[in-house]
Amino acid sequence: xxxxxxxxxxxxxxxxxxxxxxxxxxxxxxxxxxxxxxxxxxxxxxxxxxxxxxxxxxxxxxxxxxxxxxxxxxxxxxxxxxxxxxxxxxxxxxxxxxxxxxxxxxxxxxxxxxxxxxxxxxxxxxxxxxxxxxxxxxxxxxxxxxxxxxxxxxxxxxxxxxxxxxxxxxxxxxxxxxxxxxxxxxxxxxxxxxxxxxxxxxxxxxxxxxxxxxxxxxxxxxxxxxxxxxxxxxxxxxxxxxxxxxxxxxxxxxxxxxxxxxxxxxxxxxxxxxxxxxxxxxxxxxxxx
Amino acid sequence: xxxxxxxxxxxxxxxxxxxxxxxxxxxxxxxxxxxxxxxxxxxxxxxxxxxxxxxxxxxxxxxxxxxxxxxxxxxxxxxxxxxxxxxxxxxxxxxxxxxxxxxxxxxxxxxxxxxxxxxxxxxxxxxxxxxxxxxxxxxxxxxxxxxxxxxxxxxxxxxxxxxxxxxxxxxxxxxxxxxxxxxxxxxxxxxxx
Numbered sequence: 001x002x003x004x005x006x007x008x009x010x011x012x013x014x015x016x017x018x019x020x021x022x023x024x025x026x027x028x029x030x031x032x033x034x035x036x037x038x039x040x041x042x043x044x045x046x047x048x049x050x051x052x053x054x055x056x057x058x059x060x061x062x063x064x065x066x067x068x069x070x071x072x073x074x075x076x077x078x079x080x081x082x083x084x085x086x087x088x089x090x091x092x093x094x095x096x097x098x099x100x101x102x103x104x105x106x107x108x109x110x111x112x113x114x115x116x117x118x119x120x121x122x123x124x125x126x127x128x129x130x131x132x133x134x135x136x137x138x139x140x141x142x143x144x145x146x147x148x149x150x151x152x153x154x155x156x157x158x159x160x161x162x163x164x165x166x167x168x169x170x171x172x173x174x175x176x177x178x179x180x181x182x183x184x185x186x187x188x189x190x191x192x193x194x195x196x197x198x199x200x201x202x203x204x205x206x207x208x209x210x211x212x213x214x215x216x217x218x219x220x221x222x223x224x225x226x227x228x229x230x231x232x233x234x235x236x237x238x239x240x241x242x243x244x245x246x247x248x249x250x251x252x253x254x255x256x257x258x259x260x261x262x263x264x265x266x267x268x269x270x271x272x273x274x275x276x277x278x279x280x281x282x283x284x285x286x287x288x289x
Numbered sequence: 290x291x292x293x294x295x296x297x298x299x300x301x302x303x304x305x306x307x308x309x310x311x312x313x314x315x316x317x318x319x320x321x322x323x324x325x326x327x328x329x330x331x332x333x334x335x336x337x338x339x340x341x342x343x344x345x346x347x348x349x350x351x352x353x354x355x356x357x358x359x360x361x362x363x364x365x366x367x368x369x370x371x372x373x374x375x376x377x378x379x380x381x382x383x384x385x386x387x388x389x390x391x392x393x394x395x396x397x398x399x400x401x402x403x404x405x406x407x408x409x410x411x412x413x414x415x416x417x418x419x420x421x422x423x424x425x426x427x428x429x430x431x432x433x434x435x436x437x438x439x440x441x442x443x444x445x446x447x448x449x450x451x452x453x454x455x456x457x458x459x460x461x462x463x464x465x466x467x468x469x470x471x472x473x474x475x476x477x478x479x480x481x482x
Contacts, residue, residue, distance in 0.1 A: 011418035016449045042416045042458040047364050048408035051383050052390070054310065056469045060412075063458075063465060097312065107468045154366035155377065164370055190329040190365035197427060197437065198400040199333075199361065206329055235440060274447045 003036035005124065006068035006076045010083035011043050017080065017227025019271030023256035024079050024121055026270065030134055030263040033124060035077060038067050044086040047194045058100060059107040061090035069113035076118050079256070081226035082193075085151035085159065087118045092158045120152060120161065121256065122169045122225060131176045136264035140178045141285065144258070145219040146170040147210065148187050149229040164188070170225060170255050177262045181223075186213040191232040200239075207232050208240045211248045220282055221251040223258055230254065235276050251279035301348030303388065309480070311384035317374040318342045324368035324378045334358040335397075338368055338378050341385070359385045360398035391477075403430035409466075416462040419454035421445075 013021040028035050041064050050057035065087060068076045078084040094101040094112060105112050125131070148167050156164035165188060171181040189210060192203035210233065214222055224230050234252040241247055257270045261283070272279055300308075304315050318339065325337035335357050336344065344352045359382040368378035389396065396402040407426035412418055424441065428434050444450050 011420070014417070014455070015420050015451050016444065018449070040458050040461070042462045043412045043418050045412065046408070046418075048405040049412075050364070051386050051405050052409060053387065053469060053473065054383070055473060056409075056466065059465050059469055060462070063461065103472055106472060107465055109464075109468070150363075150365040150367070153370075155369040155379075157375075190363050190367065192329075193363050193365065194404070195330075195361070195363055195401070197424070198404045198431075199398070200437070202330055202333060202361070202363075235444065239440070274449055276443065276447075 003034040003071075003073065004075060005033070005035045005119070006071050006073040007035040007037045008041055008064055008068070008076055008078045008083060008087065009037060010041075010078065010080040012080050012082075012227035016231055017254075019274050020079055020227055020230070020254045020256060023254055023260045023265075023270045026260040026265045027121075027125065027256050027263065030260065030265065031125065031129070031131070036071065036073075038064060038071065038076075040067055044083045046082050046086065050086075050089075055100070055103055055107060057086070058090045058093055059104050061086045062094070062104050062112060063108055065091065065116055065118075066108065066110060066113055068116060074114075074116055075124075076116055077121055077124055078118060079121050079225070080228075081120075081149055081151040082228060084118065084120050085154075089158050091115060091118065120225065122152070122173060123161075125259070126169060126173055131173070131259075132178065135177050135262050137262055138178060139258065139262050140180065142179050142258075142282070143218060143220045144174060144179055144181050144223050144253075145184045145214045145217060146174065146181050146187060146223050146255070147214075147229060147233070149224065149226045150188065150190050150193065152225060153188060170223060174223060174255060174258060177259060179258060179262070182217050182219055184213055184217045184219070186210045191229050193228050193232070196228075196232055196236070200236075203232055203236065204240050204243050207236055208244050208246070211237065211240060211250060212246075214250055215248055219250065221253055221279065223253050223255045225255055237277050249277060251275065251277045251282055253279065301346060303345050303348055303350050303353060306388045307345060307381055307384040309384075310387045311377065311380040313377050313381050313384065315342050315345050315376060315381060317376050318346070319374065321373060323371045323373065327367040327371050329365060329367070330361045330363055333361050338362075338382070342376070342378070342381060345381070345385070353385060354389045354392065354394040355397055356385075357397040358382070359389075360396055360401040400431045400433070403427060406430065413463055413466045414459065415454045415456055416458035416460075417455050419451070421450050421452065422454060 045060035153164040192206040362382040411423040
């Protein structure tokens with residue numbers, strides 16, 4: 001399969017979010033989407049970089065855009081919402097401000113490449129093809145809320161992705177493969193992201209609000225597209241339950257895991273055993289057919 | 290006796306610093322409070338984002354640079370997206386943190402600043418974030434050795450944390466960090482002259 005997309009996994013997909021990597025690759029394989037990992041990619045710098053130095057926060061992503069350019073490709077796919085936002089921000093700011101573009105080029109000791117398309121997997125899987133034909137397992141018994149988090153849609157003028165306050169891309173994608181997704185008002189609320197290790201109290205409160213609302217609308221599980229959201233909603237769920245004396249038991253899937261399951265990939269190949277909140281009971285429930 | 294100043298300067302030095310560090314003009318703000326209303330962390334802040342912006346405009350450096358507000362900012366970009374004046378409020382928060390660091394002001398929430406330093410020092414050395422190393426680096430800075438220990442162990446058992454750093458691109462990354470620091474140093478010298 002010839003690669004059409006340069007794949008930028010980012011640090012999380014090689015460690016804490018490796019299930020996202022595995023399931024993303026499985027879906028690409030099933031749908032015949034050609035991807036090739038960018039050789040020698042480095043960290044995008046994430047929040048600590050933009051909170052410390054604007055130039056550093058733009059130079060690190062641009063190094064990866066340059067590497068993708070050297071592969072002769074024009075499309076980059078970045079599944080991690082934070083990486084996706086940093087790559088797009090770097091390109092946006094360099095285009096807006098020639099002075100900073102010159103400094104980035106100086107920092108990287110090379111000219112900046114022509115503008116590339118930086119895409120979320122949500123975009124490459126929604127390009128008009130009929131996904132229902134690839135479905136071999138009915139998941140219609142599942143009721144899912146799609147949680148987009150912050151950085152896929154914000155800031156809207158940079159990301160230019162869907163409707164920033166009430167996106168539907170992930171809902172439409174999952175609905176097209178027979179999964180029920182519910183309307184809810186916490187799609188783009190913040191989970192606290194990088195405050196997890198320093199101000200855990202804030203993250204527990206914000207995560208509780210999200211889990212509360214998901215439960216209130218009757219969801220069986222949450223679908224996410226960001227490894228940082230996943231850590232807060234899944235890995236910290238038990239802590240939230242202990243802190244607030246509540247019980248959720250809500251499994252948190254990467255949307256690519258749900259797609260791969262619908263396309264017949266065995267659950268044992270999708271890293272589901274790495275989740276803290278088990279989805280075994282939900283997936284074996286008779287209602288899933 | 291000094292004459293009381295009757296003329297308010299149109300731009301405080303702090304507003305100028307914010308402009309330099311982020312390209313954001315806080316003087317466009319007309320205090321509609323949308324940023325404060327939408328901020329998910331404002332309940333913990335000593336000054337709401339709009340109040341911090343007002344203090345920047347008034348040149349209240351002490352209030353601004355010693356505030357908790359920018360250290361609590363989760364960079365969720367809600368304020369930036371909703372500002373009717375297109376002030377990138379999240380970037381203003383970054384610029385205030387950068388200004389505070391340059392002026393040697395002790396951060397009101399030191400563990401957040403420690404997290405940034407631990408993460409960047411890790412990326413600089415490894416090229417890619419080596420999470421286990423970063424966590425150890427953070428603990429050495431904050432002395433919170435037992436915080437999240439149970440969760441960390443469970444993540445480790447589930448294979449979510451790698452033992453060995455990858456070091457791919459480490460040399461290249463180190464060079465980028467060094468060149469960025471040099472460019473910024475030259476710029477600071479130019480601004481002082």
